Amino acid sequence: xxxxxxxxxxxxxxxxxxxxxxxxxxxxxxxxxxxxxxxxxxxxxxxxxxxxxxxxxxxxxxxxxxxxxxxxxxxxxxxxxxxxxxxxxxxxxxxxxxxxxxxxxxxxxxxxxxxxxxxxxxxxxxxxxxxxxxxxxxxxxxxxxxx
Amino acid sequence: xxxxxxxxxxxxxxxxxxxxxxxxxxxxxxxxxxxxxxxxxxxxxxxxxxxxxxxxxxxxxxxxxxxxxxxxxxxxxxxxxxxxxxxxxxxxxxxxxxxxxxxxxxxxxxxxxxxxxxxxxxxxxxxxxxxxxxxxxxxxxxxxxxx
DNA sequence: GTCAATCCCTACCTATAAGGTATGGAATGG
DNA sequence: CCATTCCATACCTTATAGGTAGGGATTGAC
Numbered sequence: 001x002x003x004x005x006x007x008x009x010x011x012x013x014x015x016x017x018x019x020x021x022x023x024x025x026x027x028x029x030x031x032x033x034x035x036x037x038x039x040x041x042x043x044x045x046x047x048x049x050x051x052x053x054x055x056x057x058x059x060x061x062x063x064x065x066x067x068x069x070x071x072x073x074x075x076x077x078x079x080x081x082x083x084x085x086x087x088x089x090x091x092x093x094x095x096x097x098x099x100x101x102x103x104x105x106x107x108x109x110x111x112x113x114x115x116x117x118x119x120x121x122x123x124x125x126x127x128x129x130x131x132x133x134x135x136x137x138x139x140x141x142x143x144x145x146x147x
Numbered sequence: 148x149x150x151x152x153x154x155x156x157x158x159x160x161x162x163x164x165x166x167x168x169x170x171x172x173x174x175x176x177x178x179x180x181x182x183x184x185x186x187x188x189x190x191x192x193x194x195x196x197x198x199x200x201x202x203x204x205x206x207x208x209x210x211x212x213x214x215x216x217x218x219x220x221x222x223x224x225x226x227x228x229x230x231x232x233x234x235x236x237x238x239x240x241x242x243x244x245x246x247x248x249x250x251x252x253x254x255x256x257x258x259x260x261x262x263x264x265x266x267x268x269x270x271x272x273x274x275x276x277x278x279x280x281x282x283x284x285x286x287x288x289x290x291x292x293x294x
Numbered sequence: 295g296t297c298a299a300t301c302c303c304t305a306c307c308t309a310t311a312a313g314g315t316a317t318g319g320a321a322t323g324g
Numbered sequence: 325c326c327a328t329t330c331c332a333t334a335c336c337t338t339a340t341a342g343g344t345a346g347g348g349a350t351t352g353a354c
Binding site: 001002003008011012015076103104105106108109110112113116117119120121124129130132133136 | 149150155158159162223250251252256257259264268271276277279280283
């Protein structure tokens, strides 16, 4: 399995949206600047996340993106799977099943690993993360301010 | 983070060794045939695992590899880290710390994910897996059966 | 009606790596 | 001495990550 920059950037972007939830569309360009994500790359990520139903796009001037449902109802798992595809740790541990053996002891490890990862991701919502981020930003004496 | 064929093959190989623990060196060629791993590729993996202190090599005819300590004292984490390097999920979640912010909410997710994965890997030993595999091979009554 | 901002789409590029293969050497048992 | 085995190095091929480029289509503001 792999977690790439797509997930990392995508999660940052959606936390950014979550912090602004309810305040109208947020432009991708703004997100890119605040989160220091290459703008054109972020656009691609938003396409995937829109197709996955996580965000809604508003076209035209003053347009942008907003979360398509409550931040508490979007999990990190949603984000990761939207950006990386289904979560599976190795060829063997996946649902495909390796042709090596009907059941192999190694496969059980990979399966349990996936489940553990899935559990962490599925039990963490954007709402919670947005709350943490806001707390961090207001307590830390840094320039990383989220209005 | 990434789990590649190296871990998958390497774990299969060490389970193979664990099943034969105490019976003298086992040739890489034999392991490759039984586990259906490209032989020369497996050799490379054994180099990494020897350097990590997991296996001991016996050179010359009738030589081979054996686990350098009890199978119960070698965990999947040992194997994975020997073959893939330190377990870390993303650039941000690592010890390096991203320059994005002193602390970011996203980073805590990646860190918790790594910990979850590490926990699964660290609590699973080759001895246990060898036992499961033996049970599977001898009648499909292993403790970790998948339907 | 124009214009700038914004999302949308397709194509392309480049460096890295995964996943091997090939060749030859060095040790060792029979 | 010689087949077997590990050891070391170098090389290859393909896929992918991580972008960049260049334009369209929509819309709000003026």
